[in-house]
Amino acid sequence: MKVLKANGIAMHWREDGNPDGMPVIFANSLGTDLRMWDELLPLLPKEYRYLRYDVRGHGLTQASDGPYSMELLTADAGALIDELQVGPVIFVGLSIGGMIGQGLAASRPDLVKALVLSNTAARMGTAEMWDARIAQIMQGGIEGSADAILDRWFGAEFRESPQISAWRAMLTRTPQAGYLGCCAALADADLSASTGTLRLPTLGIAGSEDGASPPDLVAATCKLIEGAACHVISGAGHLPCVEKPCDYAAILSPFLKEHANA
Template sequence: MRAVNANGVTLHVQEDGDPNGAPVLFANSLGTDLRLWDAIIPLLPDGLRLIRFDTRGHGLSDCPDGPYTIDALATDVAALIEALDLGTVTLVGLSIGGMIGQSLAARRPDLVRALVLSNTAVKLGEPATWADRIAAIKANGLAAMEGAVLDRWFGPAFRATPAAGLWGAMLSRTPAAGYVACCAAIAAADLSDSTAMLRLPTLAIAGTHDGASPPYLVAATAALIPGAQIHVIDGAGHLPCVENPAAYAAVLNPFLKEHAYV
């Protein structure tokens, strides 16, 4: 367990792999924390420095007052990269983590050498839908949304397993204020113009059963970036790194081997 001050926010950070290896930074999704990547870490190539962190308002990181913006969350990550003296990183971001990655790559291209956009898009949902979700959370708490969120997160096979309930518990124990502040960040974000200007190696990953960022949204985002690859994992939902780590690693590892090493 490690605490790093970044952009005035204390972020919970965990490192694995080779401490002298090429840095790969992982950004979690809305309603999860750095444990999102637990099953993937052992499957990744040797010689990489694997850094995970809890986005502000999630896990053990600080939860300052909201609302947040995607650009502010990207500034957190830029400050984290500089605090850890990582140089240029390969950034793997899922959902809001992928939006943060897009913003960071556009605003600080000196810090990102390659980008993995997992189950994300330049725009996720409509402001009115997010406003309704925020209102429901304020009225009833996060736990009341657990079942509906899990249905969007997972394909039917994984949703039926006891393990899905553990992820529901993670969601329900996320600080409601941090979750709502990040909802506001997503609601206000449309990264279409800045993402269309990106010119770096990019891999996009989707799941056929993703109810939060369907494959067509992920593919449309990938199409904005020249040369971007798109892979769809059959049977997976919004968190394919949880549902099918082997399939996820099979897509991710060739990209890392080609682009992550300095």
């Protein structure tokens, strides 16, 4: 277990792959932790250094008093990269992790050489939607919203598999302070203007059955970035790296190879 102090909190992170290779960092989605990448990493090229961390208030990373802002979460990622002295990295972010990636590429271009925006957007939902989510969870806890969240996360076939129980457990064991803090960050965040200024290699990945960030939303965000490509994984929901890791690796691996030494 690896923990370091960055931006005022204890951050949990993990390293896989070649310690001398090009650093690739992964940021998780709302309600998950760094284990969401477990099935994907063994399928990626062996020559790169894969770093992943738990977003503030998720997994084993320390929670702080909320509400959080996207600027705070972005600063967490930048502080982690600075502490590890690994920049510039290829940044892979899913959902809120993808918003963190967009924010980091805009505010600290020295730290990001290429960007993967998975199941994310420059603006996800509305303030009213997130305020309603916060109120619902404050009343009934994450467990009370778990069924609806899992329906948005996964396609119908995966929801009927035995694995769904593990993902429910990961979701419902997320510290409520961390979950609500990140919901507040999402409520306030609109990165359209800053994302539209980005000029770096960018890959978009979407799931055809994603109920949280539909493919059209991901594609619209990619269109803000000159030269960005967007791929849709058929039959996958909001976490295609979990449902369809082979398909995900087939899209991500060529992008890593193209830009690792560029």
